[in-house]
């Protein structure tokens with residue numbers, strides 16, 4: 016490239032390989048007076064070359080019609096690849112502050128409304144589904160129960176045991192100072208039954224099953240499987256969600272009970288080995304402390320946790336946007352939201368049943 | 373006699389025990405439009421993917437730009453890949469990126485061009501496939517045919533020496549499909565591109581094909597020019613050109 020009497024002269028190749036270097040050279044000449052660009056001697060040009068020429072024209076504020084001199088080959092390439100006539104399409108403009116607040120509140124209201132519709136739909140079809148199995152695949156409840164319940168039992172048992180050991184060990188250190196060893200049984204029984212068992216199980220289920228429900232439904236949505244089901248006159252909620260709803264309803268009390276018992280058993284181990292209590296004393300004390308009310312509240316709220324997990328997983332799954340990336344996003348959101356709502360529900364539950372003014 | 377730009381010898385491709393391609397040998401010549409034909413499921417996509425090492429060939433040799441790719445090291449193969457554009461059968465746009473960014477990827481990865489130049493090139497390429505208005509949309513917001521066209525824009529972003537299209541016109545209306553044919557011919561003439569196309573559109577084959585390869589049952593049963601293909605006596609090829617569709 017060189018500058019000859021106000022004319023920028025190019026020769027040889029003007030391609031994606033040579034353009035970066037030529038651009039650096041051009042920047043040196045940019046302050047000089049240039050009125051034409053001579054491409055007569057260019058032997059090869061590609062779309063990068065043309066874009067470069069367009070860029071030069073733009074920077075020098077020249078008009079392509081009267082400042083370009085080209086040979087036949089360059090001319091045809093230029094006519095195909097020039098961007099001079101393309102208008103630029105700007106991204107969506109930024110909304111101002113109040114519009115943003117407005118539209119996000121509208122979105123929030125819409126999502127609450129959709130959520131309520133979905134809850135109604137799922138509750139209705141789950142109830143109907145108990146008596147009428149049409150629109151479900153045979154054996155899908157069992158299959159889901161295996162996945163949601165049996166497969167989760169190992170990890171729930173392990174974590175409950177560890178949690179039981181930790182709880183008992185930490186309180187044992189304090190209780191021993193006061194010679195109140197036996198109260199470790201009270202502590203384990205009440206905390207596992209009313210709080211730790213249900214919440215631990217719910218959080219593990221949210222992580223395992225909530226994510227899988229959300230990603231399964233989202234993938235089906237993205238790949239048009241949900242649409243295909245609808246076209247075959249199959250209600251996707253009945254086909255996909257109801258079996259999971261039934262399965263989790265069957266599994267949750269069993270899992271919570273297992274978690275609670277194993278947690279208390281962890282406490283028993285500490286009591287026997289570390290606090291010099293005998294197993295029978297510990298067990299007697301546990302049954303003395305526990306009330307039927309605690310047990311019912313503990314199990315009762317775990318049903319709500321389970322349903323929240325299914326509903327939130329389905330909500331995010333059905334509302335996926337975009338493709339593969341969208342699936343990942345809603346899965347994360349579903350897990351976070353279900354854990355959040357499980358804890359909120361737990362708090363509400365405590366306020367209702369244990370808040371005595 | 374021109375030297376082939378892609379040359380495949382005795383290629384065998386298998387999925388597990390299932391042999392899809394049985395001993396295929398083909399040459400693809402520079403600056404020609406080669407059309408690969410064959411019934412659905414006969415192994416056209418498999419052939420292309422084996423040539424590009426997306427699947428590892430079971431046996432045989434593949435040469436691109438005169439280099440044996442089955443035993444090449446990764447660095448060298450990347451150089452070859454940066455000179456090849458591929459349009460996948462289902463588009464294969466990256467869903468997490470806008471159309472603009474999808475087309476930008478090869479340009480940003482393989483060239484040192486400035487941002488302004490890249491932006492201009494993207495606009496031009498999207499304009500060539502009539503998608504200027506969709507430049508800032510996400511792939512999920514496009515129709516099937518639009519995605520295909522966006523994917524074509526990405527495939528030609530780097531003005532590749534070889535452009536491989538797996539059914540570019542499936543799912544497009546005849547007018548759009550004709551304008552894509554024109555675009556392909558333009559690219560071939562302007563940039564001396566070599567083009568390999570899998571297509572079933574008879575009209576489009578008549579417009580653009582220089583050379584026809586016909587695969588049946590895992591074997592190459594016809595290899596010749598378009599005129600030869602029209603006159604051949606090989607029954608499968610003959611029915612194809614008589615009936616026009618499978």
Ligand SMILES: Nc1ncnc2c1ncn2[C@@H]1O[C@H](COP(=O)(O)OP(=O)(O)OP(=O)(O)O)[C@@H](O)[C@H]1O
Pocket residue numbers: 387392410411412413414415416417418419461
């Ligand atoms: N990933 C895979 N695993 C196993 N078998 C496969 C796989 N991909 C393709 N096949 C098989 O290989 C054969 C050829 O498939 P290929 O996709 O190459 O067909 P095609 O000629 O491109 O068909 P179409 O015109 O429908 O796209 C088919 O019989 C298919 O079942």
Ligand SMILES: [Mg+2]
Pocket residue numbers: 416417418461538
């Ligand atoms: Mg195919």
